[in-house]
Amino acid sequence: MxxxxxxxxxxxxxxxxxxxxxxxxxKEVDKVFVLGDLCFRGPEPKRSLELVRSLNTEVIKGNADEWVVRGIHVGEVPDSAIEIMSNEREWTLSQLDQNDINYLSNLPTELMLEFEKVKIHAFHATPKNLFEVVQPSESDEVLQEKMLDSEADIYIYSHIHKPYIRYLDGKCIINTGSVGLPFDGLDKSSYALVEIYEESFQTTIVRVNYDIKAAINKYYESDYPNSEQMIKVLLNAKV
Known part of the structure; x- marks a missing residue:
């Protein structure tokens, strides 16, 4: 196993x-993969990135990583949010060095994995787009069109911060949820665990308690722009 x-x-x-x-x-996990959005919109971008890199594993790019590298374009967020989010991006850049930016810039956008004949396709939002939103409530037709574009058994993505597991046409679709910024009303970190037994598999959404007060204090200790709003999101686990 x-x-x-x-x-x-x-x-x-x-x-x-x-x-x-x-x-x-x-849990004695054998392998961990990271599906993007590593450091933007939090109080410790540098340490978060260092922790990810210390795993010495495969990491893919998320939309927030792309924003750190090249900025936020009009139309990618609501007009009312672009100024403050651009300020947050500038603050994040101030905490990173050029090596960090190069690392984010060069990340791939998907993973094709195979373990014990179980094929896994992992990506951030959809296989072809870092920004597209596919919610848990989408119709079977939408999921089929936007997600199932390969011969995998399991499709794993993130981006929406709302974990779920769903089956469609014999395929398993998993959203990991979010480690640092859950949006489903439960103020616990979320990740996906896949256990493979020869040619069969079991999938689980895991929720983990973490020290939210310590995370909030990091915002207060820094000069992070928009800290009050981000603290509300942490406390409510909702946008």
Missing amino acids: MRIAFISDIHGNANALDAVLKDLEF
């Missing part, structure tokens, strides 16, 4: 990532 974890959407919340990595160690 092999245990494989998929984590994503850390968003600079290194306290949450600490707790998740401790949980992965406790």
Whole structure:
């Protein structure tokens, strides 16, 4: 049996990532993959990125990583949010160095994996787009069109910060949820665990407690722009 974890959407919340990595160690996970959005919109972008890189594993790019590299374009967020989010991006850049930016810039956008004949296709939002939103409530037709574009058994993505597992036409679709910024009303980190037994598999959404007060204090200790709004999101686990 092999245990494989998929984590994503850390968003600079290194306290949450600490707790998740401790949980992965406790569960004796064999392999971990990271599906993007590593450092933007949180108080500890540098430490979050360092923790991810210390895993020495495969990491893919998320939309927030792309934003750090090249900025936020008009139409990618609501007009009312672009100024403050651009300020947040500038603050994040100030915490990173050129090596960090190069690392984010060069990340791939998908993973094609195979373990014990179980094929896994992992990506951030959809296989062809870092920004597209596919919610848990989408119709079978939408999921079929936007997600199932390969010969995988399991499709794993992140981006929406709302974990779920769903089956469609014999395929398993998993959303990891978010390590650092959950949006489903439960203020616990989330990741996906896949356990493979020869040619069969079992999937689980894991929720992990972390020290939210410590994460909030990191916002207060920094000069992070928009900190009050981000603290509300942490506390409510909703946007």
